[in-house]
Amino acid sequence: MSDRAKLNDMSRPDRRPLTHLKNEELMPLPVPLDSPEKDHAWSILSEKVVSSVECGLDDTCALNIPQPKTKEEEEALVKKFLSGLDKLFQKENNWTFLQPLILTMEHCAKCQTCSEACHIYEASGNNELYRPTFRSEIVRRLYFKHVKHGGLLSAFEHGDVKVNWPLVARLAELAYRCNLCRRCAQTCPIGCDNGLVAHELRKLFSQEMGISSKECHDNGSVLQLKVGSSTGMSSLVVKDNIEFIDEDMTEKTGVKVETPWDVEGADVLLIHNAGEIMAWPENPGAFAVILNAAGIKWTLSSELAGYDSINYGLWYDDAQFARVAIKHAEAAKKLKVKKIVLGECGHAHKALSVIADRVLTGELNIPRESSMTLLRDIVMNGRIKLDPSRNDFPVTLHDPCNMVRLMGVVEPQREVVRKICPKFREMEPHGVDNYCCGGGSGFAIMSGNNFQDWRFHVSGRKKMEQVLNAFADCLDPSINKYICAPCSNCKGQFRDMLAYYEMWEKHHILYGGLVELIVNAMVDVKPGFIEWDWH
């Protein structure tokens, strides 16, 4: 390890990064990426960025926090941070996560069991800065000193850390070096949750200081509440796009595809991640083909946010989270549908089904269901005719953390894949023990500066290893291979990471959703729904 960060380094007054990542120090990857020389070199942050924004943590910069001009400005920011820290521990401000946060602050035994579970820590070559407890330990010391007003005795018992602007700025960046996959929390013998600490830090920065990732806030939840979707699509545009997709699907499948809009009293309100409509139109198209063929009474909604299940507030801001969740429920209430079904989007699953369960009350508490469950019902009960031999290629299944470890939807998608993909193989580990794709918690949409380099080299590295291992026996490019990732954000990460490592060109590894595999196997549909040449 070239430089091992210490906790007190976070307060270092200079703006030099605390660590530099080198390819040769990262976790080794299997064949064909088994040599650091075969990996890409890191892009260097521009002079302009280095001289104008806070990037004193590592080799990248996620937030673009402007450097304060004066000492007074720095002091004011530190004061604001400490006031936000206080609010994190007040029930009026943070009833939403107060109990788990206090428990994590009070009881970590610093045994480091969590570190072994963290894909970022492991992939970075055990870089100290990315150890799950590094971030938490700083916050814990600040909690005992500034929230509980501990004196010398407290410093003796819990340790101390100097709070200044460099520490605050680095902590903000460090909150965005965690995928919030909570694999660490799953292994903690005491039940402490370092993922929660990163989440709460992000909230503090957003809700008190207005600091968040532009992609999640300005171009994400704000845009969604402004025009209806974080893709920027208004209801008119989305209807146009879906109409085009319907036409395209009709031609491609040979089956008339029509997407119903705003059907009052429908059994199912399907909400897609609107990113699918823009980036992977065959996914909403395939959903339409399946639901129509199965005779489901379903609809899309053209209400504000009713056609986009994205809820980026989940990752950084309770107010934004609640607003979007309420919009989703209001769209369903207006149409008087029997249930909301969430399309292939992991974070939307958890946001609306699990987390919003304690936000939505009264008439807004409308049943929410995973599309995995509905699809399993359709496929396993023979509601559509399927020919598995059409999927006679190696398939592996990625488990989106939000859908699997954090919601417990594990088997439905597996039952489907086992039934329709004769060459299915699991990644190891899988299910609730899975590894994040590396794009979780907003990273898949974050690519400012050189952040992509970090998410390919570090946060996505473990998943890359899993994919290569899953297909180790068939890396030959003459064999088409498919990663089934039933989640938009995960697909975004796969799209970018597979392209970065030229996995299609060199090894014919493609990614896609679950519904595409189902339609590809449908007997009543023209063969060849999955387009192997597109990647």
Added chain:
Amino acid sequence: MTAFTFSVLYLALLFFAAGCVVRAVMYAKQPLHLRWEIYPVPHEEPSRVKHGGSYFEELNWWKGSHKSYMAGELKVMVPEMLFLKALFEFNRPMWLRSFPFHFGLYLMIGTCGLLVAAALLGIWAPALMAGGLGVALHALYMAAGIAGTAMALIGALLLLVARLTDDKLKTYTVAGDIFNLVFFIAAFGVLAAGYLTRGEGAPGPAAIVAGLLKFQTNMEMPPLMAAGLVLCGLLAAYIPCTHMSHFVGKYFTYHSVRWNDAVNMPGSSIEKKLMEYLTYKPTWSSPHVTADGKRSWAEVATTNPWQGEKK
């Protein structure tokens, strides 16, 4: 001296119990948080626990009745509490140090229980204690006590060495952590030394506990043993003030957070609590939150500051 020792022990036990209760009440009184469970949740149906599934795997899950399986929780909780299963599974080197320490403590606590039982039986049913039961109890508490003290001492020493020498632990180790382990070693070490060096005719553990229960202050206790008991008392009183009270916290991290999958059904007690929390008035100062200390969470959440704005 004996009166002082007994007084310290009684006060310490009282302080320990009160400290644990205060901590538990503090955690229990926190508002119900948003759901934040992690799967597998062991009280799920056994067929789902196998793969870590939840009731969300069922079609129209809200129509079903979801039983909570206590047996499933026990299957996880008992090995976790007794044998530190998570540590064994995910951090074996630490388990090798931590398990003897914790299991030693359990044995020592068990020894105390056996000693109290023996003492009470000696007072209330001396005939019973004079027979085979007394012999069996004596053998049991001696074995548990010796094994427990040895294991706890060895475990604490191993943990101390690890904290001082292992790089990945050192960075996060503070003076308090060292003090805590030294405190354990000192308390148990002095107690063991007191027992081993006690003179002929000096009271043994059973006599001391019987004396404690009867507050028999005229008992002649070896000074080293008295010092060990005082140290153990102070240690017990100290634990609830520190993160070492994680046996209290752990109940909540598992039952209230990690395994809390309770559904908010219309009209439920959960919904009533939420209605109360939604009246809280936040003061977050970022303008987009629109919290000014006067508006409630319900108002904040139903406000769309960007409604009607163009892209």
